[in-house]
Amino acid sequence: MLKRITIFVILLVCAKPVYDLGMDYMETTKITVDEATLPVTTGQITMDTEVTTAQPIQSVNLPEKVTSMEEMADAFFYYFNHFETNFTIEYQGSTADIKQILSRATEEATKRDTYIAGHLGNREIEYEYRRMDATIQVKQDYLTNLEQEKVVDSIVESLIATVQPEEMTDFEKVKFVNDYIVKNTVYSEDSVASSHSAYAVAYEGKGVCQGYALFAQKLMQELGLESMYVVGEVYTGGHAWNLVKVEGEWYHLDTTWNDPVPDRGNGVRYDYFLLNDTDMRVDHTWEKVDYPKAISAKYRFMHVVQDSYEQGDYIYFSNAEDNNKLYKLHKVTGETQRVADVRALFVVGEGDWLYFSNYSNGAYLAKIRLDGTELTTLYKEEVENLFIEEDMLYFTTAEGLKKTEL
Numbered sequence: 215m216l217k218r219i220t221i222f223v224i225l226l227v228c229a230k231p232v233y234d235l236g237m238d239y240m241e242t243t244k245i246t247v248d249e250a251t252l253p254v255t256t257g258q259i260t261m262d263t264e265v266t267t268a269q270p271i272q273s274v275n276l277p278e279k280v281t282s283m284e285e286m287a288d289a290f291f292y293y294f295n296h297f298e299t300n301f302t303i304e305y306q307g308s309t310a311d312i313k314q315i316l317s318r319a320t321e322e323a324t325k326r327d328t329y330i331a332g333h334l335g336n337r338e339i340e341y342e343y344r345r346m347d348a349t350i351q352v353k354q355d356y357l358t359n360l361e362q363e364k365v366v367d368s369i370v371e372s373l374i375a376t377v378q379p380e381e382m383t384d385f386e387k388v389k390f391v392n393d394y395i396v397k398n399t400v401y402s403e404d405s406v407a408s409s410h411s412a413y414a415v416a417y418e419g420k421g422v423c424q425g426y427a428l429f430a431q432k433l434m435q436e437l438g439l440e441s442m443y444v445v446g447e448v449y450t451g452g453h454a455w456n457l458v459k460v461e462g463e464w465y466h467l468d469t470t471w472n473d474p475v476p477d478r479g480n481g482v483r484y485d486y487f488l489l490n491d492t493d494m495r496v497d498h499t500w501e502k503v504d505y506p507k508a509i510s511a512k513y514r515f516m517h518v519v520q521d522s523y524e525q526g527d528y529i530y531f532s533n534a535e536d537n538n539k540l541y542k543l544h545k546v547t548g549e550t551q552r553v554a555d556v557r558a559l560f561v562v563g564e565g566d567w568l569y570f571s572n573y574s575n576g577a578y579l580a581k582i583r584l585d586g587t588e589l590t591t592l593y594k595e596e597v598e599n600l601f602i603e604e605d606m607l608y609f610t611t612a613e614g615l616k617k618t619e620l
Contacts, residue, residue, distance in 0.1 A: 286316070291327075297360045299355070390437075391430050392472055394433070395469045430469050444466075456469070466486065521570070539555060540558040564620050595611050606620065
């Protein structure tokens with residue numbers, strides 16, 4: 215007897231809100247400003263197409279025939295983990311409940327690694343059975359493949375090599391993940407690979423919410439954080455984000471909605487950074503029974519942070535709740551203090567200096583010391599999208615990208 219089951223997994227269509235900031239126009243030091251092209255690297259790891267440094271997925275010895283639901287789940291997970299598109303599982307045992315066994319086995323396999331589960335596409339299962347055995351043939355689609363995952367592994371390995379995870383707090387690890395993805399990704403469906411995949415975000419710097427969340431999941435896993443890939447709804451439809459455990463408590467992280475639209479390069483928001491269930495439910499919904507509760511509001515102070523620079527125990531930032539005035543925030547206590555009565559956007563820093571677009575003075579390029587002294591105008595044109603690379607300060611004007619030495 216031949217029976218066919220076809221399961222369709224619909225890819226998420228991710229959307230995000232559009233943000234825009236108003237601008238007010240209102241002392242000067244001469245600096246040398248040159249026309250600039252983008253430096254070779256701006257924070258994103260660049261890779262060749264062929265990557266050989268990634269470690270292959272470890273092989274597992276599967277039995278010739280599985281004899282239980284648990285062993286069948288092992289087999290499904292093995293093939294999912296290797297991104298196999300066509301595979302056969304031989305089952306030996308009573309087939310009275312074969313449909314239920316198959317359903318439970320695939321469900322169990324997908325729960326074992328939400329990163330892999332998030333990349334699963336359409337699935338078609340055919341099985342031929344007798345009373346005490348069955349042959350199960352599976353056709354499985356993915357949003358990625360083994361070669362692309364080797365590239366992702368290499369990028370993740372290179373990124374983690376730039377920090378010292380053993381010396382980082384859970385908070386610092388999550389902030390590292392959020393900031394890297396937001397700074398190096400443009401929300402777009404216009405990618406060569408599936409925009410829903412971690413590969414598109416990691417390698418191409420483009421993707422939609424599913425890709426953002428899956429790459430965040432990969433990075434957090436490799437940094438030793440307990441985390442989950444979450445599927446839910448927002449007002450525009452299907453959406454994906456993450457849950458992550460920080461110092462023993464679960465929190466929501468939505469890297470997609472922390473990425474400003476239109477894209478602002480190094481501009482990072484923290485509106486959806488380590489939220490609890492109550493705050494997240496304002497505009498996100500999900501199946502409560504499928505995910506752990508997030509009840510702590512410990513990091514709510516981060517939600518006012520925008521365009522930031524870290525130095526020592528402090529984060530220097532543009533405070534969205536005080537007309538984008540320049541503030542500093544203590545990373546441990548959450549205490550905030552105004553640094554200067556100036557509207558500062560696109561904040562970056564180097565050493566004891568902050569550089570920003572001064573929206574209190576024509577959006578001109580300005581700098582100020584960390585203690586709020588020596589406010590100086592550097593360039594009297596409207597500037598945006600500041601970033602620092604190899605002792606050079608880059609910024610965008612109406613004429614294009616420019617740079618000056620720090």
